[in-house]
Amino acid sequence: xxxxxxxxxxxxxxxxxxxxxxxxxxxxxxxxxxxxxxxxxxxxxxxxxxxxxxxxxxxxxxxxxxxxxxxxxxx
Numbered sequence: 001x002x003x004x005x006x007x008x009x010x011x012x013x014x015x016x017x018x019x020x021x022x023x024x025x026x027x028x029x030x031x032x033x034x035x036x037x038x039x040x041x042x043x044x045x046x047x048x049x050x051x052x053x054x055x056x057x058x059x060x061x062x063x064x065x066x067x068x069x070x071x072x073x074x075x
Contacts, residue, residue, distance in 0.1 A: 009017075021031035055061040 017028055017032060021028040024031055026034070052061065056063060
């Protein structure tokens with residue numbers, strides 16, 4: 001089920017959304033959904049990367065070279 005969300009934004013930002021949506025050949029609502037989806041995906045991957053870095057810093061994981069990674073997998 002879809003939900004409707006209303007936000008207030010500066011006029012300049014709204015004009016940019018309308019402009020970029022038109023350039024992309026999309027309705028402003030569809031354009032904003034695409035932008036939000038991309039941002040949420042980015043946030044997810046940044047969070048995962050931060051968690052991996054934290055695990056490396058705590059010594060729970062380590063970085064290996066490409067050669068070490070592939071060693072033995074060809075057999």
